[in-house]
Amino acid sequence: MKLATHLGLNQRLCGMPVMLDDGTCTVSLKTVPEMAADDRGLVHGGFVFGAADFAAMAAVNDPHVVLGAADTRFLAPIKVGETVELVARRTEFKGRKHLVEVTGRVAGVEVFTGIFTTFVLDRHVLEGRDS
Numbered sequence: 001m002k003l004a005t006h007l008g009l010n011q012r013l014c015g016m017p018v019m020l021d022d023g024t025c026t027v028s029l030k031t032v033p034e035m036a037a038d039d040r041g042l043v044h045g046g047f048v049f050g051a052a053d054f055a056a057m058a059a060v061n062d063p064h065v066v067l068g069a070a071d072t073r074f075l076a077p078i079k080v081g082e083t084v085e086l087v088a089r090r091t092e093f094k095g096r097k098h099l100v101e102v103t104g105r106v107a108g109v110e111v112f113t114g115i116f117t118t119f120v121l122d123r124h125v126l127e128g129r130d131s
Helices: 045-060
Strands: 016-021 024-030 065-074 083-094 097-106 109-120
């Protein structure tokens, strides 16, 4: 299966898809020094959230998928140099609405969980918007 969404993302900062199938995706995020929130190497959660969001979008894998809501939990800190594996699995969909569960692990330890509510639109979300 080929990735059909979020093709412009910087995969160094948002993670790289390593497995993609209908309704599922695994994204690997190798954390780098630019992600540090402090001088001890704590990774800012926004990078992990971004990779989890990317995994959820890729699990739906439609060019016009957008995020509507997210209920997330950060369960353990992540340090620069660690790799986070984010596994997304679509659990239900009805019409345009898709729910995707995402779990993140570092060396087998769960560090992140979330439920992402996504919507597939008929056209690009910015189409027709004034500049």
